[in-house]
Amino acid sequence: MKNAFFASGMSLFLFLTVLVACHNDPLEPEYGTVQLRFDNVVGAQELKLDSTTYTNGSGEPFTVSRFTYFVSNIKLKKADGSEYVVPQDSSYFLTSQSNPASRTVLLRNVPVGDYTSINFMVGVDSLRNTMEIGKRTGALDPGGAAAGMYWDWNSGYIFLKLEGTSTKAPVDATGKRNFVYHIGLFGGYQTKTANNLKTIQLALGTQPAHVIVNGTTGIQVKADVLKVFDGVKPLSIAAAPTIMVSDSAKNVANNYATMFSIGTVQVD
Amino acid sequence: MENRSFGIIGSILFLGIVMACQSGKDPGPEATGVYDPTPYDWKKPANFPEPVYGFSKNPMTQKGVALGKMLFFDGALSRDGRIACGFCHQQYSAFAHADHSLSHGIDDKIGTRNVRNLQNVAWSTAFFWDGSITDLDTLAVSPIQNPLEMGEHLGNVLDKVRQRASYPARFKEAFGTEQITQENFLKALSQFMLTMVSANSRYDKYVRKEPGGDLSADERAGLSLFKQKCAGCHQGELFTNQGYHNNGLPVSEINDQGRFGVTKKETDRLKFLVPSLRNIERSLPYMHDGRFWSLEQVLDHYSQGVKDSPTLDSRLKTGGVPGIPLTEPEKKQIIAFLKTLTDQQFITDRQFIPN
Structure with a gap:
């Protein structure tokens, strides 16, 4: 009896300690979930693989057969400038148009509050690119989820792939009119390369994301394929149907750095 | 504007990280420049036949294999410094290149064939889809000189390798001479490729x-x-x-x-x-x-x-x-x-x- 009384007294004490500790730290009292949904579009249209023909700024018709990119190093910022940085080990996501589930990124344990902007990188940062292979798990496993999204130690991960067909592309060796943009290069491991890493900052503007206790806040991020062609410097499929590690890659990267925008924000 | 300055700061930060990586980069243990013929312990898997490669003409040494590895991952073997052997021969796909129908190389050019694996080359009597090469020691010449792959001339590659401070001492360690010749360059690459034995599935x-x-x-x-x-x-x-x-x-x-x-x-x-x-x-x-x-x-x-x-x-x-x-x-x-x-x-x- 006495023991039970003691135990419940201890529990009460512990409970109060936790409670007080929580109240003493108003910045990180409780947590919610943020769901980032990457919706790929082509101008005003939803992106549909293979079946739909679109037209880029150079007037070239094209279809898209693959649109895949890495999103990493995500940060959420509040109006007062404080930020929540998603822990490094769980901040790499490979989104793919062909896999709808991959386009929804769940960020758990986000401190409650009103967030006014979001930051992320398109690609895989240089540190992770040079990390030992054992640290390249999940979305970063070149033999698994990241198959096809990696070149080698010096060139690193491919940050973004846009592939498709265009009647303006020349015929390749297999008789197809393909265009292929594979963009990567983080600066180089042994030999210096270009650095095509892009950090994106998107303001949520008039509609801050309210993260509430145990709630899920959905943020829709739109990515416009047309911007990959025309964001800053217009690219022509006819002139360069294949862009991978050549100097033109930086033009594609500068272009796609402008493709993201915030769609809707909602709390469930 | 805010976006842009953030991007610039981000870029500077990343450049810093990359440069930090590069300055801290050591291409292996420091070369001593002393000839070291310690053999590489190459073993035939118990269930494999006898290899066909003539090991006696190119005795494998630990230094030779290490040198071959350095060369294998060195973009200097290509015209613009970007395409190393390891660009198309990636370990996680058993030294093939997954995800491309046709291999690609210099200036983003697309080849006409799918890259083959590099594995168990000690047993290979011929290489490439048409068997146009029959000697491992001359294998590397083809991709180096192919205008769609590495797009370089072997002579230029050797000149570039000779001019790299890190190489002469390593050739000395491996072959007993600082002279970088076509023969010891190709034999070093062979030695590394010979270590690619896949027999533990x-x-x-x-x-x-x-x-x-x-x-x-x-x-x-x-x-x-x-x-x-x-x-x-x-x-x-x-x-x-x-x-x-x-x-x-x-x-x-x-x-x-x-x-x-x-x-x-x-x-x-x-x-x-x-x-x-x-x-x-x-x-x-x-x-x-x-x-x-x-x-x-x-x-x-x-x-x-x-x-x-x-x-x-x-x-x-x-x-x-x-x-x-x-x-x-x-x-x-x-x-x-x-x-x-x-x-x-x-x-x-x-x-x-x-x-």
Whole structure:
């Protein structure tokens, strides 16, 4: 009896300690979930693989057969400038148009509050690119989820792939009119390369994301394929149907750095 | 504006990190410049035949292998410094390049064939889909000089390597001379490639009766079907008879005539060097032009897609009808077996990772 009384007294004490500790730290009292949904579009249209023909700024018709990119190093910022940085080990996501589930990124344990902007990188940062292979798990496993999204130690991960067909592309060796943009290069491991890493900052503007206790806040991020062609410097499929590690890659990267925008924000 | 300044700051930060990485970068232990003939302990796997490579003409040493690895991952072997051997030969796909039908190289040019694996080269009597190279020691010359691959001249490569401060001492360690010649350059590359031995798949452990060598009932059934229906060409422990065969692929627009291009013999039209099937699960796409993206498609080809032609391999006809009869459950079992050829140890082995 006495023991039970003691135990419940201890529990009460512990409970109060936790409670007080929580109240003493108003910045990180409780947590919610943020769901980032990457919706790929082509101008005003939803992106549909293979079946739909679109037209880029150079007037070239094209279809898209693959649109895949890495999103990493995500940060959420509040109006007062404080930020929540998603822990490094769980901040790499490979989104793919062909896999709808991959386009929804769940960020758990986000401190409650009103967030006014979001930051992320398109690609895989240089540190992770040079990390030992054992640290390249999940979305970063070149033999698994990241198959096809990696070149080698010096060139690193491919940050973004846009592939498709265009009647303006020349015929390749297999008789197809393909265009292929594979963009990567983080600066180089042994030999210096270009650095095509892009950090994106998107303001949520008039509609801050309210993260509430145990709630899920959905943020829709739109990515416009047309911007990959025309964001800053217009690219022509006819002139360069294949862009991978050549100097033109930086033009594609500068272009796609402008493709993201915030769609809707909602709390469930 | 805020976006832009953030981007610039971000870029500077990243450049800083990259430069930090580069300054801290050591291309392996410091070279002593002293000749060190310590042999590399190259072992023939118990279930493999005798190798064909003439080791006596290029005795493998630890320093020679290390030097070959440095060269293998050095972009200086290409015209613009960007395309190393390791660009197309990636460890996680058993030194092939997954995810491209056709290999690509310098200036983002696209080649005409799907890159083959580099594995178990000590047993290879010929290289490339048409077998145009028969000596491992001259293998590297082809990709270096191919205008769609590394686009460089071997002479220029040697000059660039000679001018790199890190190399002469390492050639001295490996070959007893600081002189960088075509011969010791190519032999160093051979030494590294010879270390790419894949013989520790679950299948290997099964045949050697080692721990971890358990095959499921389906996998064993697949193995037995494979022996009946596929092992004519994909023979023995290397899973290739190293012969040239026409496997009935419909000719694509590229009109690759395969071995014919080398021999100019009518009987060699549409014949290609049989690839090994080791690590096949990891080295998609398949066939000389990478036309199939899954093993299911490959088996569908052999059962329903084989096209008859004068040079079609006789093993691919049953009672005058092209194709290998295979039921759907049989295909599944064969694929289950093929996946036991994946050698996890090989594709993650740290000895192949650049220093």
